[in-house]
Amino acid sequence: MDKPMTAHLDTQNPQDLAGYRDTGGYMGFARALDMTPAEVQQQVKDANLRGRGGAGFPTGMKWGFVPMGQDAPKRKYLVCNADEMEPGTFKDRWLMEGAPHLLIEGMMIAAYAIGASRAYLFLRGEYRLCARRLEQAIREAEEAGLLGKDIQGSGYSLELHLHTSAGRYICGEETALLNALEGKRAHPRSKPPFPQIAGLFGQPTIVNNAETLCNLPGILRRGPAWFRDLAADSDDAGTKIYGISGRVRQAGLWELPMGATARQILDLAGGMQDGLKLRGWLPGGASTDFLLPEHLDIPMEYDAIAKAGSRLGTGGIIALDDQHCPVGMVLNLIQFFAQESCGWCTPCRDGLPWAAEILSRIETGKGCQEDLDELSKLCDFMWMGKTFCALAPGAVEPMRSGLKYFADDFQQHIDKGCCPYRQ
């Protein structure tokens, strides 16, 4: 099976520039330079690449909103979102530690496609090994004339800078990320204007997830048809870095065709640990709805998972076993979101700590029947359209589905006045 991203991956000794080039590295960028930016955009549209950061927006279409041509603003930006802070998600770290040049090449292709003269790699500060390896890769690319002025005599120039963040989950939200890059508090911005029109420093800007960008070298080198064929049985295209964590035998990451099932991923992980059964799972990080064991055979692709009532998200599955309390799990998730709320809008700033307090009460056996109604109401108060960005609605997802699928567990906490899992 073709694994275009992990073919370059070695976390112990990542490929240097020469090694990466020997295995076809920077050929995609060379092909891109032979095309017009519009042609590169068309390749990516034809490939049907969708954003791997969680939202699944078609990448080519996203680029298509950037003003191009003579009258377009001279300064445009390409930003790589590598602020991987979604709990249960560790795929970008793997790619960046193991194949730093793959991401740098992907950024160069994207920057060329939108006519950006400057690119920023926004990396979470905790990923120090990534930072060291990416810095090294950037330096190598600069020294080889792959970055800088008039790249390979093409007339195209690009500067690439690494920005290491000081840590806040909200920086993963693309407009908050732009504020963070401008050295401000990372509050999300209102849209419109969309970043494609007025983003970083008010200029047209594209923000793409690190894994999304890692798909570009392959698409440019081998063509859109090849990319679509990687996932021949799926409505989506290409491969995806899927992962699983929790009480499975061998947690980890695998590059699989889009549309692999959670059961395949769980099998690759060797199943649940001895004596444990799967109770439920989050398909792609903390901000996705719970699914049940009966959903394990649904393809892990955007529309199929949405139809089942959740989101593909980052594709990092979190498995809940039968010896851990579902109420405790939801409480842990909501505490995370409450802490990481930026505080800008009231439903999120006040609603999440309120939900955490109620959940904590229930988990410690001090909850009452009305608390369950209150949690349902909060799910509504913090839903889409009532908040400034998607953080609180993302937090609602595991809470509302947890209340639905694990209703008996919630009820038992109230009836027994304690957590049944702690007896």
Add this chain to the structure above:
Amino acid sequence: MKIAIRTLDHTEHLSQEEIQAIEAACAHYEQRPAAAIDALMIVQRRQGWVDDSRLEAVAGLLGMSSAELEGIATFYNHIYRQPVGRHVLHLCNSISCWLCDVDKLADHLRERLQLEFGQTSADGRITLLPNVCLGCCDKAPAMMLDGELIENLSAEKLDEILASLEGGEDG
């Protein structure tokens, strides 16, 4: 009445190397204040945290108000505005680590260090802090010690690490 306006001498609180590093960061952006986070991280390296005088000096250097820079400094989890110990231990408390019973490790740490999360030991040796998901979910539980990620934690492994820190456990 004459109002005396105090002008800040940046070099008083910042070293030449720090100023150079901040200037290099400024060159990456359109506007000087955009380097605020980079600058705070740069000055934090020397004593592990950012005190008022150095925060004011950075604000002056970047051409922004101290109040604005304080707003930025207090927003981000890894800019410390209070003194921290010689070692800073961030234990991940997010969901994958929780499923791997990090709560028990947290209790172990609290007891062993006689510290609550957010506290620094009286001898200034270690600060204990929580951290949101460190991206080590396949090798949970995990922590970040002095900026480096350490995975597959157990109580025994934690004890070894604590003992190996500078001066030994009681040093």
